[in-house]
Amino acid sequence: MSAVLNAPGAVSGTRPAVATGTPLLEIDNLHVSYGKTAALHGVTLSVQPGEVVALIGANGAGKSTTLRAISGLLKPTRGSIRFKGKDIGGMPADRVVGLGIAQSPEERHVWSAMTVYENLTLGAYLCKSREVVQQRVGMVYHRFPRLKERHQQLAGTLSGGEQQMLAIGRALMSEPELLLLDEPSLGLSPKMADEVFDVVREINAHGVTVLLVEQNVHNALSAASRAYVFETGRVVADRDAAGLLQDPELLSAYLGG
Template sequence: MLLEIKDLHVSYGAIRALEGVSFTIDTGEIVALIGANGAGKSTTLRTISGLIKPTQGSIMYKGNDLVKLPPHKIVEAGISQVPEGRRVFTRMTVYENLEMGAYTRNDKSGIKEDLGKVFKRFPRLEERRNQLAGTLSGGEQQMLAMGRALMSRPEVLLLDEPSMGLAPMLVKEIFEIIKEINSSGTTVLLVEQNAHMALSIANRAYVLETGRVVLSGLASELINDEKVRKAYLGEE
């Protein structure tokens, strides 16, 4: 088991965002977290990344608890997040954004090699390498956010709403890229409003409702589950 989230509790003041969330991720999997807005999906990712500290629970990664580590140490350990809303550095170039993704590293030849891999995977970023990130389209910014996260050579990639605000054709392209990243050896934890797309590429999935896991199983089974279809796939 690569990552084990155990009994995670998070509060924002009096509001309880997570109430005992537990799940596991094995090496090489794509695991999806699905649920309505406000279910606690993004909070879960931000807690794993160290951006939010839980009031209770553990985040075991390769046998070590990450809960007390600062975010940059979690990146160094091998977990990188693509945040909701891209969060690219708009006044920096594409190239500078990608360099920022490697800020925990000092192996110059390895960084150069990974930059080449990112440009191979996202040719549009290479074409626009000297362009300011703020002038890119939404889809290109999503690619840049993913490329930037990959520059830290993560073993686990946390993706928060990668399809948000993108045209259907681009959504398809982004999900193909996620599958490709996974097949080249990166484990993926995916939070996604588009439950159908998430379940179509995931191995397993967990359904969150008001800060709790209420359903879990193989993605291929959940996509055909009547409750899931009604609540999250917009099907009667």
């Protein structure tokens, strides 16, 4: 991860290559419910090491539910979730983080009454070495200079874009192999959204696999190598991202254009 955060930025707009081989993440026939209400109906997908994979679809299609099931926030009712060959379905969230998965949640959920620095250190709560935690904070500040400028500022006083950078930086503090991003451009200006996706490309270009949920279809497909289209809790298409951008009929059918 030190290489990820210290390396120079990737070229804006660079699309990751489609990886092949043994998947880093495999989901098979995943069912998840909220109480008696079924949210996922047999979702199957995979993510290869080094990919950026996008989950796209209308609101309520099951994309965020899928991320929450991966990260241990929701327990599957059926099916399997395997990370590096290990079944993690229903595993507690702290153990999932310890295995190498971190999530930057929808709407960021920073601790508004705590400083930027305090938010970041909480992202490394599994690390027992204060020295290593400080090294990781320094690497996040290298990647996000605005966070360094505001390190003693309360997170609740940051702009939306700065809070998103803080949420991503907090997730990176656990040094994940797989980063789950839930709606990273939500509520941001187009310019700030472009900045956030440039950061996503840089992180991926230097070693972190990314699984991304995003309502802005163009941003998602421009950053991803592949995409899964969700509708009402099911995967209805699995396509190369570049090809999907050129398929207006599919986009219109499932995403409204």
